[in-house]
Ligand SMILES: [Zn+2]
């Protein structure tokens with residue numbers, strides 16, 4: 891049986907996630923997020939949605955991207 895790469899739990903309904911050349915197995919989305927979700931370059935929270943990519947960094951929202959000096963990003967249409 892496969893083991894979770896984060897917590898080591900064995901489970902019969904494992905998630906297997908491929909990201910580029912990386913292949914990881916998890917017992918839950920929570921563990922998958924812990925291992926694979928990027929962190930906002932400004933506030934450090936987990937980015938589990940699409941996030942915003944600016945200046946080669948990933949941010950959780952346009953506010954954080956702007957705080958970091960990115961221009962031309964916004965959360966809402968004007
Ligand atoms: Zn786990």
Ligand SMILES: [Zn+2]
Pocket residue numbers: 930931932933934935949950951954
């Ligand atoms: Zn943020």
